Amino acid sequence: MASAAPIPAEITGLLFDLDGTLVNSSRLTCAIIDAMLADRGIAVVADPAVVRAMDGIGGEAMLAAVMGPHCTDPAAEIAAFRARHAVVATPPDLAFPGVAEGLARLQAAGVVMGICSNKPQPLCDKILQDLGLAGRFRAIIGASAGRPRKPAAHTALLALQAMGADVQRTLYVGDTMVDVGTAAAAGLPIALMAWGYGVDAARAGVPQAPLFADMQALLDFVLSRPAGPLHQDTDSC
Numbered sequence: 001m002a003s004a005a006p007i008p009a010e011i012t013g014l015l016f017d018l019d020g021t022l023v024n025s026s027r028l029t030c031a032i033i034d035a036m037l038a039d040r041g042i043a044v045v046a047d048p049a050v051v052r053a054m055d056g057i058g059g060e061a062m063l064a065a066v067m068g069p070h071c072t073d074p075a076a077e078i079a080a081f082r083a084r085h086a087v088v089a090t091p092p093d094l095a096f097p098g099v100a101e102g103l104a105r106l107q108a109a110g111v112v113m114g115i116c117s118n119k120p121q122p123l124c125d126k127i128l129q130d131l132g133l134a135g136r137f138r139a140i141i142g143a144s145a146g147r148p149r150k151p152a153a154h155t156a157l158l159a160l161q162a163m164g165a166d167v168q169r170t171l172y173v174g175d176t177m178v179d180v181g182t183a184a185a186a187g188l189p190i191a192l193m194a195w196g197y198g199v200d201a202a203r204a205g206v207p208q209a210p211l212f213a214d215m216q217a218l219l220d221f222v223l224s225r226p227a228g229p230l231h232q233d234t235d236s237c
């Protein structure tokens, strides 16, 4: 069982993973791979279950698993995949149900939010802009050359800094063991989205982590918490 920081009495910040946590990106990933193969006259239908199982492992390994023998040069394939991804419109319903409304309510309640993802930075920005969600976040930190990928703490720490987050009152929300490791490395408590891609393994790793069935459950958990000792008025007589 992995160690995890305790959940604070009051939560003023949320640091989200992207794929599998807020967006159901496996559908779009498969559509792009199918289009790449169709250009070569290959009619393979990419399997979203394989994409989900490879989430967080790295793009080249994911493409090798999904494309099988058609992936002869993983480095070239991932470059082609990202180039195509950069110009493909994001389906408006790529976010999981209730995400857009939930993020709006959290922002209106004053919760400071950020993203830390292993997806390349330009694709994180594009997806969130296409979905009209970029403005919900004070920081969007994706993968970038020279930046160690999750589960190293770097993306999370960069996001926390850019958010101006109160680290002692910030909860990491993710869906895989990569997120569990990232949260632990950054010293944050973790919660899991039940619709996530690697949530069974993550739950086995941190059975004490809150598990949210949907955005409403996340909102209820965050917004209904009583103020903790750090927030109590110590001047009262």
Ligand SMILES: O=C(O)COP(=O)(O)O
Pocket (backbone or CB within 6 Å): 017, 018, 019, 020, 055, 056, 057, 058, 059, 116, 117, 118, 119, 120, 150
């Ligand atoms: O695209 C990936 O490799 C994973 O992205 P995530 O960190 O947002 O789950």
